[in-house]
Amino acid sequence: MRIIKSDSGLTEMSFHSFNILQRIFTKSLKTVLMTFCFILFSTWSYCQTLHLNDLGYFETPGVNIFVYSNQYTGMFNDEKNAGIEIIHHGVRTSTGGAVRLQNTPEQWDLVPTVVDRKIDKATNTISLGLRYNDYDFDSKISVTPKDNGVLITVILDKPLPEKLEGRAGFNLEFIPSSYFRKTYLIDGKPGVFPLYPASTTKVEPVSMKVKQYNGQTTFDDRGKNEYIVPMPLASGKTLLMAPEDPEQFVKIQALDADLMLYDGRDLAQNGWFIVRSILPSKKTGNVLQWYLEPNAIPDWKRTPVIQFSQVGYHPGQEKVAVIELDKNDTPLQKATLYQVTPEGKYVEKLTANVSQWGKYTRYNYLKFDFTSIKDPGIYFIKYGDQSTNTFLIGKDVYSKIWQATLGIWFPIQMDHMTVNEAYRTWHGAPFLDDALQAPLNIQHFDGYRMGAVTDTKYKPLERIPGLNVGGWFDAGDYDILTSHHITTLLNLVDAWEKFKVDLDETFVDQPTRYVDIHRPDGKPDILQQIEHGALNLVAQIENIGHPVMGIIVPNLHQYHHLGDAITETDNLTYNPNLKPYESDGKSSGTLDDRWAFTTRSANLDYSTAGALAAASRALKDYNKTLSDRCLAAATKMWDENFNKPQNTNQQGGPGFGGSSDMSPAFQLYLATKDEKYKTRFLELLWPSLERSLSGRGGGILLALQAVQYMDNDFKTKLKDYVIKYKGTIDAYAKDNPYGVPITSRGWGGNAGVINFAITNFYANKYFPEIIGPEYVYKGMNYIFGCHPYSNLSFVSGIGTHSKEVTYGSNRADFTFIAGGVVPGLLLFQPDFLENKEDWPFFWGENEYVIDISSQYIFLSNAVNELVKK
Ligand SMILES: [Ca+2]
Ligand SMILES: [Ca+2]
Numbered sequence: 001m002r003i004i005k006s007d008s009g010l011t012e013m014s015f016h017s018f019n020i021l022q023r024i025f026t027k028s029l030k031t032v033l034m035t036f037c038f039i040l041f042s043t044w045s046y047c048q049t050l051h052l053n054d055l056g057y058f059e060t061p062g063v064n065i066f067v068y069s070n071q072y073t074g075m076f077n078d079e080k081n082a083g084i085e086i087i088h089h090g091v092r093t094s095t096g097g098a099v100r101l102q103n104t105p106e107q108w109d110l111v112p113t114v115v116d117r118k119i120d121k122a123t124n125t126i127s128l129g130l131r132y133n134d135y136d137f138d139s140k141i142s143v144t145p146k147d148n149g150v151l152i153t154v155i156l157d158k159p160l161p162e163k164l165e166g167r168a169g170f171n172l173e174f175i176p177s178s179y180f181r182k183t184y185l186i187d188g189k190p191g192v193f194p195l196y197p198a199s200t201t202k203v204e205p206v207s208m209k210v211k212q213y214n215g216q217t218t219f220d221d222r223g224k225n226e227y228i229v230p231m232p233l234a235s236g237k238t239l240l241m242a243p244e245d246p247e248q249f250v251k252i253q254a255l256d257a258d259l260m261l262y263d264g265r266d267l268a269q270n271g272w273f274i275v276r277s278i279l280p281s282k283k284t285g286n287v288l289q290w291y292l293e294p295n296a297i298p299d300w301k302r303t304p305v306i307q308f309s310q311v312g313y314h315p316g317q318e319k320v321a322v323i324e325l326d327k328n329d330t331p332l333q334k335a336t337l338y339q340v341t342p343e344g345k346y347v348e349k350l351t352a353n354v355s356q357w358g359k360y361t362r363y364n365y366l367k368f369d370f371t372s373i374k375d376p377g378i379y380f381i382k383y384g385d386q387s388t389n390t391f392l393i394g395k396d397v398y399s400k401i402w403q404a405t406l407g408i409w410f411p412i413q414m415d416h417m418t419v420n421e422a423y424r425t426w427h428g429a430p431f432l433d434d435a436l437q438a439p440l441n442i443q444h445f446d447g448y449r450m451g452a453v454t455d456t457k458y459k460p461l462e463r464i465p466g467l468n469v470g471g472w473f474d475a476g477d478y479d480i481l482t483s484h485h486i487t488t489l490l491n492l493v494d495a496w497e498k499f500k501v502d503l504d505e506t507f508v509d510q511p512t513r514y515v516d517i518h519r520p521d522g523k524p525d526i527l528q529q530i531e532h533g534a535l536n537l538v539a540q541i542e543n544i545g546h547p548v549m550g551i552i553v554p555n556l557h558q559y560h561h562l563g564d565a566i567t568e569t570d571n572l573t574y575n576p577n578l579k580p581y582e583s584d585g586k587s588s589g590t591l592d593d594r595w596a597f598t599t600r601s602a603n604l605d606y607s608t609a610g611a612l613a614a615a616s617r618a619l620k621d622y623n624k625t626l627s628d629r630c631l632a633a634a635t636k637m638w639d640e641n642f643n644k645p646q647n648t649n650q651q652g653g654p655g656f657g658g659s660s661d662m663s664p665a666f667q668l669y670l671a672t673k674d675e676k677y678k679t680r681f682l683e684l685l686w687p688s689l690e691r692s693l694s695g696r697g698g699g700i701l702l703a704l705q706a707v708q709y710m711d712n713d714f715k716t717k718l719k720d721y722v723i724k725y726k727g728t729i730d731a732y733a734k735d736n737p738y739g740v741p742i743t744s745r746g747w748g749g750n751a752g753v754i755n756f757a758i759t760n761f762y763a764n765k766y767f768p769e770i771i772g773p774e775y776v777y778k779g780m781n782y783i784f785g786c787h788p789y790s791n792l793s794f795v796s797g798i799g800t801h802s803k804e805v806t807y808g809s810n811r812a813d814f815t816f817i818a819g820g821v822v823p824g825l826l827l828f829q830p831d832f833l834e835n836k837e838d839w840p841f842f843w844g845e846n847e848y849v850i851d852i853s854s855q856y857i858f859l860s861n862a863v864n865e866l867v868k869k
């Protein structure tokens with residue numbers, strides 16, 4: 001390994017001894033070495049050097065450098081969560097360190113595959129092999145500590161492919177929100193990090209462009225065959241980022257090339273600041289070296305995070321705050337609960353010992369129990385010199401927690417409607433040009449697929465009539481995802497049937513496609529939402545013959561749409577007789593209509609039948625015509641599949657925790673009271689519960705939902721399974737300090753937590769002697785702020801402090817939509833949980849979706865029933 005003489009004056013000799021010292025450091029007692037270190041260098045700063053820890057990343061207090069601990073393996077390409085990454089004083093500020101092919105790579109630009117990753121403790125080095133298959137291009141990167149930072153070396157065994165000359169470079173990306181309102185120096189020349197992208201760009205012919213995902217393009221060039229190339233904000237040899245801020249100060253030196261600073265937001269609102277050096281052409285060996293030094297504040301410790309429910313607590317429930325501590329922090333003995341008096345004074349209500357829970361991920365956890373305090377009022381917690389914001393204890397803290405989700409968030413998700421709220425129009429009536437038959441053999445960028453047949457009477461790209469009605473935008477994008485409509489309908493119908501949710505704060509007029517928020521119209525909002533979801537699913541079955549996977553825009557340059565949904569297509573039906581961008585006022589020659597992905601599967605047929613059977617019950621006295629259409633469509637799907645495997649693709653396999661016809665059989669039984677469905681349901685349920693004990697089946701929630709409709713023997717038989725279920729959920733309290741199932745890869749796990757709490761609500765309702773109410777509140781507390789990383793409520797607008805920066809349709813404005821529920825925490829391997837509140841664009845952390853939000857409506861109403869007991 002080549003030794004570079006550094007600015008700090010370390011000689012080659014001392015650099016060697018320094019490496020040896022680090023090797024010893026990882027193996028010996030820390031205290032002994034700290035002393036040794038102190039004597040050897042007479043300044044503490046060398047003790048802040050990075051070492052390769054047992055978890056496989058470089059670490060010193062305040063700075064962690066991950067080298068491909070996380071890889072680009074998610075569904076959605078570059079999710080800004082892989083490569084060389086920096087956790088800087090507790091904040092993940094940098095990602096994407098890799099050989100990249102663009103100045104400012106977008107989500108769908110090519111990412112390298114990791115073909116090799118070695119962690120070598122002996123040399124304190126992590127080395128990587130990266131490959132771009134599309135260009136038959138291999139590179140290697142090694143990262144090793146040097147001085148107070150790391151040395152990053154790019155190595156080529158073969159010169160760059162000619163096509164990538166001047167294009168392949170080493171990039172490292174920095175999250176803009178950590179550098180807003182801060183400055184930089186490049187070779188001594190000062191600059192301000194732009195709050196809004198305004199750097200220069202140029203246009204090049206598309207023949208020069210490095211390809212994007214699947215040959216698609218994110219850019220709508222309006223037929224000009226060109227693309228945009230961002231130009232650097234600044235360039236030089238040494239870049240000092242935020243030297244005024246010790247927490248985010250980073251020094252980067254290119255030892256044998258120029259550094260360029262780019263603003264990725266020129267091309268994509270979710271772009272980052274990018275530091276880049278171009279790799280030299282026709283060279284091999286160590287072709288590029290960077291010295292990277294994130295400043296480390298000596299002996300830095302993360303400020304403790306005091307986690308509690310931002311919604312507050314019912315007087316009768318347990319009240320336990322969790323305190324998240326840096327692993328180097330010394331726990332304090334006590335914490336205090338204060339009450340705020342009507343005079344605005346703070347009164348100490350309880351000072352109590354905190355208990356030590358232990359270690360989870362990278363932190364230590366304490367618990368502060370203030371269950372004994374039951375007086376209604378305004379409170380806050382103090383731990384050390386830190387006080388939390390205020391929260392409530394009161395009998396009605398839960399009474400309105402779901403109203404924004406049903407009365408604001410859901411209306412804004414309504415497809416094919418204009419949605420208005422007071423002076424603000426959220427969006428016009430979009431996608432009136434729905435939909436075209438998707439062509440064959442397509443792998444769509446949002447996960448949809450078409451095989452070799454359409455499974456319909458329509459030819460590829462032929463218009464399917466009748467689909468421009470009902471449905472919701474599934475998430476922060478604008479597709480109709482049928483599987484999520486199914487779970488959403490089931491959740492909303494369950495909430496209607498169990499709790500008669502009769503909120504009326506939304507005006508819905510289907511004939512004129514108009515929705516008005518905060519405007520009662522004499523009709524329960526929940527029925528209007530059930531009607532809206534059912535309208536699209538029924539239309540699918542009536543016009544196509546069966547449900548479809550989903551309906552979505554065909555072009556990548558449409559898909560990343562930020563703005564009014566009505567402009568994602570031209571809202572005019574496609575007319576092949578016109579030229580692209582040409583219109584006769586009624587149709588257009590632009591091929592932008594959404595596609596229906598029509599591959600038929602038994603699983604989807606059955607589950608849609610279940611959802612429509614449920615909807616038919618809820619709508620019976622509200623919209624009899626639609627209720628009848630729902631039931632007709634449901635029984636048709638059942639009849640066409642039951643004992644007739646030849647009709648559909650049966651390869652979907654069992655879904656929804658059991659055989660694919662188990663839940664639909666139950667829903668159809670409730671809708672028709674026909675015993676044949678009940679027989680089938682019971683035939684499938686017990687074996688599924690049996691399998692669930694080995695983790696393969698499911699159905700405990702469904703079984704609990706069924707209790708009230710079955711005989712006493714059913715309940716008696718179920719009891720054993722509930723006892724075994726209790727064993728499973730009690731294990732969560734050993735896994736983490738919150739006692740809930742935390743899953744955090746790919747997509748945050750709030751859906752699992754809410755599902756856990758709903759299951760426990762039913763279990764408590766029928767088996768209170770086995771499952772107590774606290775198993776429900778635990779899930780609620782977690783969603784409302786008693787969770788790792790921060791103490792924000794995951795439901796926007798609910799609780800004193802909640803998610804205000806999220807991945808809704810308005811994410812480009814760094815804001816939220818009230819009542820939306822985000823997925824929550826993502827785990828960055830090996831030990832860093834994250835839910836960013838200053839950067840909306842991480843979908844796995846911050847994207848509202850209809851199924852989680854509808855689950856939340858059910859759970860909130862369930863908790864209101866629970867507190868009345
Ligand atoms: Ca989607
Ligand atoms: Ca209404």
Ligand SMILES: [Ca+2]
Pocket residue numbers: 433569570571572573574588590591592593
């Ligand atoms: Ca169109």
